[in-house]
Amino acid sequence: MKIQAAITAVHGYVPDYVLSNEVLETMVDTNSEWIETRTGIKERRILKGKGLGTSDMAVEAINKLLKKKNISPEEIDMIIVGTVTPDHIFPSTSNIICDKLGATNAWGYDISAACSGFLYSLETGKQFIETGKCKKVIVVGADKMSAITDYTDRSTCIIFGDGAGVVLLEPNTEGFGIVDSILRADGSGRKYLFQKGGGSVQPPTMRSVANHEHFVYQEGQAVFKFAVKGMADVSAEIMERNNLSGEEVAWLVPHQANKRIIDATARRMNIGSEKVMLNIQRYGNTTSGTIPLCLWDYEKQMKKGDNIILSAFGGGFTWGAIYLKWAYNTK
Numbered sequence: 001m002k003i004q005a006a007i008t009a010v011h012g013y014v015p016d017y018v019l020s021n022e023v024l025e026t027m028v029d030t031n032s033e034w035i036e037t038r039t040g041i042k043e044r045r046i047l048k049g050k051g052l053g054t055s056d057m058a059v060e061a062i063n064k065l066l067k068k069k070n071i072s073p074e075e076i077d078m079i080i081v082g083t084v085t086p087d088h089i090f091p092s093t094s095n096i097i098c099d100k101l102g103a104t105n106a107w108g109y110d111i112s113a114a115c116s117g118f119l120y121s122l123e124t125g126k127q128f129i130e131t132g133k134c135k136k137v138i139v140v141g142a143d144k145m146s147a148i149t150d151y152t153d154r155s156t157c158i159i160f161g162d163g164a165g166v167v168l169l170e171p172n173t174e175g176f177g178i179v180d181s182i183l184r185a186d187g188s189g190r191k192y193l194f195q196k197g198g199g200s201v202q203p204p205t206m207r208s209v210a211n212h213e214h215f216v217y218q219e220g221q222a223v224f225k226f227a228v229k230g231m232a233d234v235s236a237e238i239m240e241r242n243n244l245s246g247e248e249v250a251w252l253v254p255h256q257a258n259k260r261i262i263d264a265t266a267r268r269m270n271i272g273s274e275k276v277m278l279n280i281q282r283y284g285n286t287t288s289g290t291i292p293l294c295l296w297d298y299e300k301q302m303k304k305g306d307n308i309i310l311s312a313f314g315g316g317f318t319w320g321a322i323y324l325k326w327a328y329n330t331k
């Protein structure tokens with residue numbers, strides 16, 4: 001009997017504060033229409049409040065998920081957190097989440113893969129379920145991007161937002177769950193999208209702060225070109241090697257970085273826009289959060305047995321696609 005790792009619940013959390021394109025117009029030299037036509041984004045959420053970090057958003061989402069499933073925190077075996085905005089350099093955000101939840105039997109760690117963070121984490125969680133080592137793994141995609149966004153840089157501050165999405169992985173022996181995955185990495189792309197300061201190469205100094213080196217640096221056009229190709233290639237490849245036609249795919253769940261990247265991926269997969277999960281207009285790019293937040297938003301529309309392709313591209317570069325058969329219906 002083959003054990004597959006199946007998503008058996010999803011939940012999400014986005015902060016209340018809405019940062020609209022119109023408000024951004026008052027902060028940098030931009031306009032609402034440019035942002036919407038070039039990216040698809042209308043507004044994004046920002047986590048306000050002193051002392052609040054990525055773990056707080058994840059804990060909100062996990063607590064609701066546990067309540068929905070009637071599971072106690074002690075039953076969780078493991079928590080894996082995809083994030084590039086951990087609460088601290090150490091300890092891991094997973095560690096902090098376990099403490100805040102009271103998940104006293106869980107262990108885990110953070111995975112740094114930028115916008116592919118959720119896919120990398122899901123693939124990692126899958127292994128612990130498939131080997132039988134764990135029965136309940138929480139996979140988190142969460143980022144407080146506002147902490148590393150330069151609100152004087154119009155080319156990046158229009159893109160990012162804060163949010164957390166979480167899923168529960170459990171064993172399934174009926175043919176539902178994760179079927180296949182392709183994960184890729186090419187570190188030579190780091191120069192196009194990275195945060196220069198704060199790590200061991202460039203520890204914080206007065207100068208690094210003054211030079212805005214603790215924020216996201218991005219060469220947008222270069223990233224755009226790699227992202228279009230990377231996301232489309234890997235999505236087409238996973239369909240091909242699983243003999244899936246566009247018609248057989250029920251949903252594409254793409255990383256929400258730019259609507260034009262998403263459209264190009266859907267075209268390459270030969271699937272209509274009605275099958276593409278989209279919430280970029282409301283949340284912007286929440287980095288690791290985008291894919292689980294989409295699953296949360298569209299949970300009621302997915303049906304047991306649906307063929308679903310998750311697909312992402314991010315800093316590093318990192319990218320990948322995961323093919324899964326949805327495991328449950330939601331009333």
Ligand SMILES: CC(C)(COP(=O)(O)OP(=O)(O)OC[C@H]1O[C@@H](n2cnc3c(N)ncnc32)[C@H](O)[C@@H]1OP(=O)(O)O)[C@@H](O)C(=O)NCCC(=O)NCCS
Pocket residue numbers: 029030031034035038039115154155158219220221222223224227257258261285313314315
């Ligand atoms: C960032 C991004 C939206 C910029 O869009 P673009 O169409 O590539 O725009 P460009 O960078 O070519 O800039 C075009 C013009 O718009 C201007 N511009 C840039 N940001 C602007 C803004 N916020 N408002 C108005 N104009 C802006 C540029 O200065 C440039 O002007 P110029 O032609 O006079 O020099 C786009 O490149 C992108 O989405 N890249 C990928 C981002 C991504 O996926 N990142 C995460 C990876 S996971």
